[in-house]
């Protein structure tokens with residue numbers, strides 16, 4: 366091009382004349398409140414995390430699924446007073462439809478299962494990694510988006526499904542260097558709550574709401590908990606009995622309280638027995654106070670916690686056998702978990718377990734003469750067609766600049782395309798770790 370003639374040697378070239386002064390109003394270059402960019406370093410860590418999510422999901426025979434980040438608001442309208450409802454990122458679209466950025470993945474999964482109906486064979490073992498949203502007043506300055514790994518088993522009524530899901534999370538923890546000394550699982554069943562409420566004739570339709578109230582223990586004053594329980598038609602006696610049962614941390618004590626015939630106890634006993642067989646008993650503990658904050662759980666619930674007690678729950682899940690029928694579908698037994706991308710990173714930082722992840726490009730290719738830029742592109746193509754990664758230097762740069770870039774991208778080799786060598790059908794290959802330099806025939810490059 367005409368500009369070509371005015372290029373000044375290696376150091377640089379004349380581009381269009383500089384703008385005298387920039388009159389444009391500077392946009393806010395930060396992402397919207399509560400959201401994150403993922404520049405290369407952060408994106409490498411996220412990719413590493415998601416790779417481990419995927420590897421474990423594959424190891425357990427799960428299939429990946431995905432759903433729109435935008436869903437009908439109706440998926441999340443549950444009357445139990447959940448935080449997820451209070452913080453729904455919802456709006457009316459241009460077609461006057463009430464829609465929401467998904468706050469979690471399970472309702473989408475339930476929707477897809479119903480949509481697929483009889484065309485899929487059970488059990489379904491599906492996993493997804495998706496961005497989830499909440500609209501929270503920025504008073505607490507918390508994030509408004511995070512990525513969640515979900516694994517769900519649809520069509521298995523036995524706690525063998527929950528045992529398998531917990532095993533998959535433990536497999537993930539072990540993969541990234543965490544042990545039972547670092548993290549554990551608190552396990553309970555909502556059937557504990559159900560059995561107590563039945564004893565005190567609390568209406569069944571209060572169940573979800575009572576769970577949400579109980580989940581706030583430790584987050585709001587106990588007086589407010591008691592007031593909320595009273596508003597859920599519970600008597601003083603029922604409330605005290607319930608709070609007493611929720612403080613239990615041993616299955617033996619639970620049996621003393623509820624008797625041996627209830628489903629809660631048999632489910633939990635079976636789960637702990639299966640944990641023994643899987644070899645992960647040391648990771649689990651019974652804790653009746655665990656109810657989780659989603660209204661749709663109906664049975665076993667569990668959450669991963671850091672044993673130092675500094676962080677919020679790492680992950681959580683449980684059985685939700687009635688969710689499909691709330692969407693008008695036929696009920697199917699279902700259980701699953703959600704695992705966020707934030708707390709786990711905080712924990713790995715705490716434990717010094719964040720992986721060293723650097724950009725690694727095998728080759729950097731550069732022409733020593735501007736007439737050989739095309740030749741350099743040809744060399745890059747040859748290497749790439751052999752499956753190698755190449756950073757092709759795209760402008761005339763001083764060698765000092767090239768070496769600096771080679772170091773930054775951790776290139777293994779520097780391929781120099783020079784006139785003399787090119788005339789002989791060769792290039793200069795420098796192994797950067799040893800400094801060894803060889804002239805290699807282009808068709809023998811590998």
Ligand SMILES: Nc1ccc(Br)nc1
Pocket residue numbers: 449468469497498499508509510511
């Ligand atoms: N459900 C939800 C969504 C987004 C964030 Br951040 N936390 C929880």
